[in-house]
Amino acid sequence: MSLYRSFARFFPPPQYMTLPSVGVDVSDSSLKYMRFTPSHGKEGGAQLRAWGDIPLVPGIVEDGSVVNAAELTKQLQDVRKKVGVPYIRMSLPEKHAYVFETTIDKNASSEEMRGLLEFKLQENVPLSPREALFDYEIVENSGEDAHCVVVTVYGKSTVSEYYDACTAAGFVPLSFEVEAQAIARAVASKREQGSTMVVDFGERHVGVGVVHNNVLVYTYTSDVGGRSLSDAMREVLGDTDEHELTRIKNEHGLRGTYKNKSVRLALVKVIEKLTDELESHIQYWNDKEHGRDERAVAEVVLCGGGANLAGLPEYLAKTLSVPVRRGNVWEGAFSVEEFVPPIDQRHAYGYATTIGLALAGITPFSPS
Numbered sequence: 001m002s003l004y005r006s007f008a009r010f011f012p013p014p015q016y017m018t019l020p021s022v023g024v025d026v027s028d029s030s031l032k033y034m035r036f037t038p039s040h041g042k043e044g045g046a047q048l049r050a051w052g053d054i055p056l057v058p059g060i061v062e063d064g065s066v067v068n069a070a071e072l073t074k075q076l077q078d079v080r081k082k083v084g085v086p087y088i089r090m091s092l093p094e095k096h097a098y099v100f101e102t103t104i105d106k107n108a109s110s111e112e113m114r115g116l117l118e119f120k121l122q123e124n125v126p127l128s129p130r131e132a133l134f135d136y137e138i139v140e141n142s143g144e145d146a147h148c149v150v151v152t153v154y155g156k157s158t159v160s161e162y163y164d165a166c167t168a169a170g171f172v173p174l175s176f177e178v179e180a181q182a183i184a185r186a187v188a189s190k191r192e193q194g195s196t197m198v199v200d201f202g203e204r205h206v207g208v209g210v211v212h213n214n215v216l217v218y219t220y221t222s223d224v225g226g227r228s229l230s231d232a233m234r235e236v237l238g239d240t241d242e243h244e245l246t247r248i249k250n251e252h253g254l255r256g257t258y259k260n261k262s263v264r265l266a267l268v269k270v271i272e273k274l275t276d277e278l279e280s281h282i283q284y285w286n287d288k289e290h291g292r293d294e295r296a297v298a299e300v301v302l303c304g305g306g307a308n309l310a311g312l313p314e315y316l317a318k319t320l321s322v323p324v325r326r327g328n329v330w331e332g333a334f335s336v337e338e339f340v341p342p343i344d345q346r347h348a349y350g351y352a353t354t355i356g357l358a359l360a361g362i363t364p365f366s367p368s
Contacts, residue, residue, distance in 0.1 A: 021358075022050070092178060093179070094221050103147065133153070182357045205224075205225050236260065254312060275319045300320060
């Protein structure tokens with residue numbers, strides 16, 4: 001799902017059928033980019049053409065809001081020079097997204113549907129229709145006369161911040177997506193039954209999304225992040241270099257194999273908080289679906305740099321009582337058995353959003 005249709009009413013892009021684009025994921029601490037082109041081999045797939053990770057100093061983006069537009073524009077200009085294409089698909093922070101489900105008369109025209117959904121915004125989000133930009137996707141028929149529709153809403157000011165930075169850098173934006181939706185394109189398996197909970201374990205936040213039929217239907221952001229783990233470890237180890245803390249997390253983590261056993265206890269205390277939140281949201285989602293097994297959370301997929309924490313999938317699976325795995329972020333692009341990506345697996349988890357955005361750029365473009 002993208003915010004293209006809504007935003008295009010105000011800023012229409014050129015109408016070509018296929019537009020080569022770069023996927024860009026902006027967080028408070030970094031800007032990651034990636035570009036694919038279609039593979040013309042027998043198996044299809046994608047060819048990786050460009051990628052990069054640009055650190056952002058504090059004060060450019062804070063809590064998902066653009067604070068220093070000039071500096072963000074400067075970094076995007078650098079990306080524009082490196083990738084050589086003018087079109088961009090960008091993520092928007094989950095923290096500022098509102099996602100809700102509703103039903104709409106299946107006989108309603110596209111124009112009527114947008115009008116009805118605009119009316120429903122007032123019931124579901126703390127934004128007036130005048131302040132909001134939204135897009136929708138039909139998930140399934142909920143009955144003979146109605147469609148189940150998922151609506152994603154952002155404040156116009158949030159979208160404009162990122163749109164203005166892109167255009168000032170010389171890019172033409174094609175779409176803006178919630179991070180979890182882009183991640184799902186990269187890592188979520190096409191399930192015959194059940195929903196997938198995607199957990200993006202970042203440095204400052206953990207983004208959580210529930211995906212059903214490849215559509216993001218629920219989102220949540222936790223304040224637990226990789227920095228929370230580092231802070232807890234420093235209470236035990238003192239002033240320790242971040243690289244050393246990362247090594248301990250990735251090699252020992254929750255397994256209890258590190259020489260100082262208090263480190264595991266410190267990590268567990270943080271992860272317990274995250275686990276409680278995930279368990280609460282799984283329960284909320286499953287209860288909301290009134291026991292419909294085809295919609296219940298059937299697995300949890302981890303990505304983001306924090307997914308490297310040793311023992312994390314096993315710990316979560318035991319507590320949440322659902323299968324938990326680290327996502328194969330290249331799953332939607334190519335087989336790692338046939339092509340060895342230039343980004344090692346540990347760092348690749350942090351590219352999940354970027355990969356999902358880039359994958360959208362190798363499919364035919366349609367504004368409808």
